[in-house]
Amino acid sequence: MKILSRSYIALIIAILYIPILVLMLFSFNSTNNTGVFTGFSTYWYEELFRSAETFTALKNTLILAVSSAVISTLIGTAASLGLHRMRSKFLRGAIVSVTNIPMMNPDIVTGISMMLLFVFVGTRLGSADKLNFWTLLIAHVTFNLPYVILNVTPKFRQMDKHLPEAALDLGCTPVQSFFKVELPNVMPGIVTGFIMAFTLSLDDFVISYFCAGSDFQTLPILIYSMTKKEVKPDIYALSTLMIIAVLTLLILTNLTGDRDGKNSKNPDWRSHMRQRVQERRAHRTAGKGGDAK
Secondary structure, X not given: OXXXXXXXXXXXXXXXXXXXXXXXXXXXXXXXXXXXXOOEOOHXXXXXXXXXXXXXXXXXXXXXXXXXXXXXXXXXXXXXXXXXXXXXXXXXXXXXXXXXXXXXXXXXXXXXXXXXXXXXXXXXXXXXXXXXXXXXXXXXXXXXXXXXXXXXXXXXXXXXXXXXXXXXXXXXXHHHHHHHHHHHHHHHHHHHHHHHHHHHHHHOOHHHHHHOOOOOOOHHHHXXXXXXXXXXXXXXXXXXXXXXXXXXXXXXXXHHHHHHHHHOOOOOHHHHHHHHHXXXXXXXXXXXXXXXO
């Protein structure tokens, strides 16, 4: 049974990663032949740095991805905090259901519907350029928000509910309590949500294709336009660099998380906070016992 499960895992890993390895291999091919590896060369990396069109598309993609990830992370964290503190279960469930619609919808439905909305609003406002960077940014923030909320909300639920109260007992204001106590506890979820939003925005084609104007071209749209003629290996080189950058980011995130976990074990203000939480719990338990009597 173990051999079968390991073989299955190996097969899944092979299906996922062999195409990426092939792409990285052919980015070092000495010719533009995608069927035969004729020799090792960095020619296509040199061509990449000489291509103004590719670099413009990459710059546009990175600006869009970072902007949408930052905005969706800020809004998503605030929404998660509001959902966590909401008392009405019915209202909370309704808001979560509505928030998850962009995540459940097919990309083509979201893209077409948002394009129609932007064109309608642009026509009403008398705008000549109805689709531009700002419409694309709004579209990316819209489909990124559910993923941020999905990562941050469970962290608020896992956090000890007595921690903010203990911080207030120690003299913090509500704002200080949030930034000094609650925010560090949910930070892993915020970082994960940011990375997911950044990756989804970087990768998106369908919604970008419908919501981007003619003056703003992202990398996926550029690659799609190349497929009508020929995809040059300099795109393989660019994809390789992006894969290495994302892999480095993930490794650094994991190392940072491990370091934070080790630091949290050290005796500091957290030990005082834990003591205050225990005292508050004991006080509440004693209060319930007194009421029973």
